[in-house]
Amino acid sequence: MGKRALLYVNRHAREGQGSLAQAIQELHALDFELLPVPTPDIEQLSKAIRQHQDQLDLVVVGGGDGTFNAIADSLIETQLPLGMLPLGTANDLARTLGIPTSIPEACQVIATGHPHPIDMGCVNGKHFFNVASMGLSVQITQQLSSRVKRRFGSLAYAIAALQAIWKTRPFHAEIRVNGEFIPVKTVQIAVGNGRYYGGGMAIAEDATIDDQQLDLYSLEIKHLWQIVPLILTIQQGQQALLPWVRDLRNQEIEIRTAEPLAINTDGEITTHTPAKFHVVPQALSVIVPTVSETS
Numbered sequence: 001m002g003k004r005a006l007l008y009v010n011r012h013a014r015e016g017q018g019s020l021a022q023a024i025q026e027l028h029a030l031d032f033e034l035l036p037v038p039t040p041d042i043e044q045l046s047k048a049i050r051q052h053q054d055q056l057d058l059v060v061v062g063g064g065d066g067t068f069n070a071i072a073d074s075l076i077e078t079q080l081p082l083g084m085l086p087l088g089t090a091n092d093l094a095r096t097l098g099i100p101t102s103i104p105e106a107c108q109v110i111a112t113g114h115p116h117p118i119d120m121g122c123v124n125g126k127h128f129f130n131v132a133s134m135g136l137s138v139q140i141t142q143q144l145s146s147r148v149k150r151r152f153g154s155l156a157y158a159i160a161a162l163q164a165i166w167k168t169r170p171f172h173a174e175i176r177v178n179g180e181f182i183p184v185k186t187v188q189i190a191v192g193n194g195r196y197y198g199g200g201m202a203i204a205e206d207a208t209i210d211d212q213q214l215d216l217y218s219l220e221i222k223h224l225w226q227i228v229p230l231i232l233t234i235q236q237g238q239q240a241l242l243p244w245v246r247d248l249r250n251q252e253i254e255i256r257t258a259e260p261l262a263i264n265t266d267g268e269i270t271t272h273t274p275a276k277f278h279v280v281p282q283a284l285s286v287i288v289p290t291v292s293e294t295s
Contacts, residue, residue, distance in 0.1 A: 002031035003057040005083065005110075008045050010063030019062055019087055019103060026107040027060065034060075042067065046074040053078040058287065060110060062103075064088015065130060069266040072120060072127045072284070081285040083110035090267070092196040093129045096209050097288050113287045118209045120283035121193030121265075123275050128265040129209070131197035132277065134255075135171060135188035136219065138262045138269060171261065173273075175218070176254040184246065188219040191253060191277050195237070197266075202237025204247065212281040216253055218246040253277040 007027065009020040020036070027034055035056070037048050049059055049071065059075065061067060062085030075082055086094035086101045097116070100106050121128045131137075173189060175182040192203025192215045204215040221227070221244055233239045240247035253276075260272040 002033050004033045004035070004055060005058050005060045006035045006037060006049060006052055006056050007060045008037040008048075008062065009085065010042075010061075010067045010087065019085070022103050023060070023062055023085055023107065026104055027110070030107060030111040032060075032111070042070040046071050049074040049078055049080065053080060056080055058083050058110075060085065062087045065090055065093050065266045066268055068093055069127070069129060069268065072129065075284045076120065076127065076280075079284065081115040081287055083287045090197075090199040092199070093194060093286075095196045095200060096130070096194045097286055099286075099288065109289045110287050113289050115285035116210070116288040117282035117285050119193055119212055120280040121191065121214060121277060122280055123191070123263060123265060123277045124271040126265055126270045127280070127283070128193060130194040130266050131190050131192045131203055132263055132265045132275075133188060133190035133197075134257075134261045134263050134273065134275075135186065137188055137190065137198070138264050170221075172258060173218075173261075174256045175216070175248065176256070177216075177248050177250045177252075182246075182248075184218050184220060186218045186220045186246075189216065189255060191216045191255075193279060201234045204240065204249075205237040207237060210282070212279055213249050213251060214253055214277055214279050216246075216248040216250075220244045220246060251279050 007023065009023055024034060035052060037045055058081040060083040061071060065088055084094055084099050085103060085106045086099060091101055094101060099109055121132060123132045170185050170187050173184050173186060175184060190203060192207055194209040195202055195207045197203060207215045217239060226244055229242055230239055233241060239245045255273055255275045257273040262269045263271045263275055
């Protein structure tokens with residue numbers, strides 16, 4: 001008997017339309033016994049995961065980073081492994097884990113890969129895979145629409161960033177790490193759990209999703225020209241080499257601001273300051289490629 005998997009494809013994801021039938025065909029050919037979930041409601045999906053957990057070997061979900069984030073709590077609770085079909089705009093979690101974005105290749109990984117424990121970040125009780133941030137990134141999120149993401153793909157993030165830069169103003173914050181209080185004036189604070197976010201930018205050069213650490217950077221920019229070297233370094237996670245970028249690493253971080261500021265987690269605005277961050281080591285498992293598949 002093949003493995004038993006609950007299957008859900010978010011048809012609102014950028015590559016979601018028409019992907020469900022292809023996923024079913026590929027997984028059936030790989031000897032999976034499938035329980036498709038037709039509901040478009042993510043909350044109903046989480047309920048289905050909990051309801052059928054004793055009958056399942058894994059959960060297969062097609063969508064973008066926001067879709068995976070929405071079911072994180074149910075995966076942590078049930079400890080069912082996640083098989084990923086990356087169908088979103090950014091696909092940063094897939095990029096971090098080396099999971100291909102084509103459905104046939106992703107299904108092959110689900111069939112022949114292995115469960116790999118990964119950490120989760122948590123801010124004010126909200127879990128996140130990739131990054132939680134405030135300031136410029138929130139402006140970018142507000143600029144992004146489904147239409148823009150469908151039309152421009154990952155380029156939509158660059159377009160939204162250019163629009164948001166002109167609207168963003170510095171804010172004062174206090175960062176607390178290991179009992180030390182660090183006052184900053186910044187345009188963005190990002191706290192990363194994984195490696196990639198925002199369509200392929202790296203939170204830090206050596207960040208991984210299983211190092212049991214959170215990586216923080218603060219963009220303490222005073223002049224617009226400083227954006228240029230930032231763009232040149234952030235793709236490789238080398239922004240901390242710039243003197244106006246502060247970087248910190250810890251398992252617990254606290255951020256306070258004079259007025260509540262919105263916080264973006266994996267592309268969705270979900271909470272606000274004051275914010276308490278911590279890492280949850282080996283919170284859940286994701287099916288990742290074997291060495292032979294990634295070489």
